[in-house]
Amino acid sequence: MKFEKKRASTKQDIPTASLPDIIFMLLLFFMVTTTMREVEILVDYKLPSAQALEKIENKRLISYIWVGKGDRMQINDSIVKLNQVQDIMYKKRQALPNVIVSLRIDVGTDMGLVTDIQQELRKAYCLRINYSANIKI
């Protein structure tokens, strides 16, 4: 007696011909959403956490100011001094009139420095600001 396995006559393997297409779709998605970190952060900072947070919808409008430990302040790629802030930010505002300044300030910074920066921003007419913070869990 011959034993034979009963098998359906249809093919059993998964068609892999479309696999590259699927992968390419995923790839394209990630390529489009990726924003490469273009600046190197030179200051050491820890963001505060808060609950009443808002998302900034338009990333293109954001310009960052970092303030780290030891009152080091960074705009773009370099450490700047307080008296340079106004000029730099004024130029940024001319290039992008509705710029949002995202302030990434270390939790331990004195408010004196923060208000000084804000005064400079007011002089440079960059009035929309955003205190960057993490979500409190």
Next chain:
Amino acid sequence: MLRKKRSHEAAIPTSSMADIAFLLLIFFLVATVIDVDTGIGLTLPEYIPPDEIEEVKVDPDRMAAILINETGDVLLDGKPISLFQIKNTLKPRIQSKIGLPKNKKLIVSVKTDRKTRYNAYIQALDQIKLAYFEVRNEYSRSKFGAKFDDLNEDAQNEVKDAVPIIISLAEPEYVKK
């Protein structure tokens, strides 16, 4: 015979295509930073040179003055309160002014010392914003039956008009420099 027949068809081997695509995919997965920028938004007032500043008297009933000193203690209208009570203290005051005209709404003024830690300031600001958000949500629930974020633009604007967020950052004092 057989070999000759095959060599007529020139085909690129596509079986490794998926692998190549996977490699690229992994690269982009690793390189992607999806950090959404979240934070507390604020609009600064325009800069006015010190000699042109006009003092405007505001009805003390409209004002909620918050003072934070360098040790993180909070004064609300002269009374010491804890940082986490700010929200619950402000809420009824905001709610009591919903029906009033625009120039009678509550103004929250925040003032800090130069030595106050940034964290204390953000926590206070967070409490104020939370108070406003909760009042807005409750108001839109009672009026439109939905959360503020779920309303359409017209309804949102109506709520915004009823509960405007007015936060005034006091001019910094230079005494304690």
